[in-house]
């Protein structure tokens with residue numbers, strides 16, 4: 393009886409080890425695609441050094457709030473290649489995995505106030521188009537990272553464009569929407585003027 397028991401024990405141990413290995417491979421494969429916040433910040437800094445302005449945007453274009461009176465949008469290769477030929481952000485309906493979009497926020501004095509980013513990762517968040525959302529201080533301190541519900545709730549308004557907004561004055565949100573998300577933040581006077589002069593560009597609410 394003794395050798396038989398040993399045989400069974402061997403089968404169980406080998407089988408168990410194989411199962412553990414398979415589970416480990418599965419976990420490693422998914423987590424490998426999700427960068428650490430510091431690694432994403434590095435990619436953002438590289439785009440900035442390369443002056444990789446997102447096609448369809450302009451450096452120091454109008455932003456919406458006093459915290460982002462001016463914005464600079466950056467994009468990496470996969471994102472730029474899908475927007476570039478179309479020339480318009482609103483014409484893109486799906487971004488490929490690996491797409492990285494960045495919005496640098498500057499105040500009235502053109503001082504950097506914060507940096508927001510979205511990175512498309514295959515299978516990361518199937519309910520919300522697989523975007524990892526992140527925000528950083530000007531020095532790279534992580535302010536939010538992951539499936540950030542506030543970012544997603546607003547960006548979902550442009551689900552036709554795969555959660556990517558076109559910059560003002562092409563697309564704008566009513567003051568009431570900004571206030572709902574950021575009650576303490578003041579709206580940029582330039583944005584208010586653009587809202588008044590481009591009522592057709594306002595989305596996410598009946599009136600500016």
Ligand code: HEC
Pocket residue numbers: 454455456460463465493494495508509510525526527536540542543544546547555556557558559560563564565569570573
């Ligand atoms: C209240 C709505 C709202 C919220 C909340 C919001 N965004 Fe945005 N975001 C916008 C709009 C509108 C634009 C277009 C540029 C502009 O209006 O300044 C934009 C632009 C961007 C861009 C440039 C790409 C694009 O879509 O144009 C990135 C990247 C971005 N946001 C990331 C984030 C992240 C990360 C968060 C959360 C930390 C966030 N956003 C929260 C409305 C929002």
